[in-house]
Amino acid sequence: MxxxxxxxxxxxxxxxxxxxxxxxxxxxxxxxxxxxxxxxxxxxxxxxxxxxxxxxxxxxxxxxxxxxxxxxxxxxxxKEATNWIDQYREFWEESFDRLDEYIKTIQSKKKSKGLKNGRRKT
Amino acid sequence: MxxxxxxxxxxxxxxxxxxxxxxxxxxxxxxxxxxxxxxxxxxxxxxxxxxxxxxxxxxxxxxxxxxxxxxxxxxxxxKEATNWIDQYREFWEESFDRLDEYIKTIQSKKKSKGLKNGRRKT
DNA sequence: TGGTTAATTAACCATATGGTTTAATATAAC
DNA sequence: GTTATATTAAACCATATGGTTAATTAACCA
Structure with missing residues (x-):
């Protein structure tokens, strides 16, 4: 092109x-x-x-x-290229949010079940 | 590659x-x-x-x-791609600085020549 | 004039890319 | 089981890409 x-x-x-x-x-x-x-x-x-x-x-x-x-x-x-990519910024930041949320989830589950080192289904 | x-x-x-x-x-x-x-x-x-x-x-x-x-x-x-590009950010920002400086230069020249309707940076 | 250096051009080659059409696979749905 | 749908795979083709070596151009130098 x-x-x-x-x-x-x-x-x-x-x-x-x-x-x-x-x-x-x-x-x-x-x-x-x-x-x-x-x-x-x-x-x-x-x-x-x-x-x-x-x-x-x-x-x-x-x-x-x-x-x-x-x-x-x-x-x-x-600059043009980075501006184009920047449209997608929310997508990689969002996935960090999700990871963050996921971490909070397993942490609270560990707490509530008293789990020490068990793996959980994602 | x-x-x-x-x-x-x-x-x-x-x-x-x-x-x-x-x-x-x-x-x-x-x-x-x-x-x-x-x-x-x-x-x-x-x-x-x-x-x-x-x-x-x-x-x-x-x-x-x-x-x-x-x-x-x-x-x-x-994200990786944009991080790579970002190494070069100073290079495009620098060139805007230079443009800005250039604009100031011609504007001061216009002023000193008594120009009435020169365009100004917004 | 002739030689040296810097860079490009030319001709060539192997492989990658972006498309095609036709066939094959996998799943649903009757 | 047959048929329809969604997707992939296969075989093929033209052009682009990334490299080579050898030749050419352009400028300096002495």
């Missing part, structure tokens, strides 16, 4: 690309600097491709000076 | 799957109920495959009763 959110999530769905973003948290870096930690595992063109994916998703910006391409994070798409 | 975060982001990188999750915000639903809004665009097995991807990513849970599989959201992986 070509919609923005799909491109963002798709770009994030690869550990190498997430690691590249992570490197860029320390500030700008050019392609070969970024590639250095990965050259045991894969080639420079492989990294360049990953950077292109990140760039197309708008997650990094490249600026050209001489023969170097300096990359930097552009986090706007991440 | 097979790591958890990659699977989550990968599952979210498809608009059909995001729409399915969105449907599930209204509560549990079985496969054919979920598929109904999509049957113009794609087949039931296609939806079933998407649901399987969501299930493998842990984003939904299926419970079997008779021949129906009721699906419900499991948001825990979303």
């Amino acid at each position: 070509t919609d923005h959110l799909s491109m963002t999530f798709s770009a994030l769905a690869d550990p190498t690309r997430r690691a590249l973003l992570s490197e860029l948290m320390n500030g700008e870096a050019n392609v070969s600097e970024l590639a250095k930690p990965f050259l045991n595992e894969m080639s420079l063109p492989a990294i360049a491709k990953h950077l292109k994916v990140l760039e197309k998703a708008g997650l990094i910006k490249k600026t050209k000076t001489a023969q170097w391409r300096s990359c930097q994070i552009n986090a706007a798409p991440l | 097979t790591d958890h975060l990659s699977m989550t982001f990968s599952a979210l990188a498809d608009p059909t799957r995001r729409a399915l999750l969105s449907e599930l915000m209204n509560g549990e639903a079985n496969v054919s109920e979920l598929a109904k809004p999509f049957l113009n665009e794609m087949s039931l097995p296609a939806i079933a495959k998407h649901l399987k991807v969501l299930e493998k990513a842990g984003l939904i849970k299926k419970t079997k009763t008779a021949q129906w599989r009721s699906c419900q959201i499991n948001a825990a992986p979303l």
Whole structure:
């Protein structure tokens, strides 16, 4: 798909690309600097491709000076992504509520039955 | 890749799957109920495959009763995903700071030039 | 001019992904 | 037992993805 959110999530769905973003948290870096930690595992063109994916998703910006391409994070798409996910916040908070309630339930049952370490049907 | 975060982001990188999750915000639903809004665009097995991807990513849970599989959201992986993204929050907030600063800069320039109807930040 | 460095492009390959249609399975219901 | 319904599985296909190596481009340097 070509919609923005799909491109963002798709770009994030690869550990190498997430690691590249992570490197860029320390500030700008050019392609070969970024590639250095990965050259045991894969080639420079492989990294360049990953950077292109990140760039197309708008997650990094490249600026050209001489023969170097300096990359930097552009986090706007991440904001979009997190906003999308945030619709579901109540669902994971709710499940903690339920867990909390469940814990209270078994605790009160233990108390009322004087149970020390018996397992109960959930 | 097979790591958890990659699977989550990968599952979210498809608009059909995001729409399915969105449907599930209204509560549990079985496969054919979920598929109904999509049957113009794609087949039931296609939806079933998407649901399987969501299930493998842990984003939904299926419970079997008779021949129906009721699906419900499991948001825990979303929490993980949003936590990962949140590392980068300063990067998008920082850029808003910069924008804000930029706006102040041009506004003060306008003022100093005696502009009458320049737009102002609300 | 020629050499070195940084990065991209090209051509290729294996596997994954997203879809199809047809068949199979499982359960209910008559 | 047969039939209808809900879902999955199988086989297949086109395109996307993630990697490779070798070649090319672009800029600097001397």
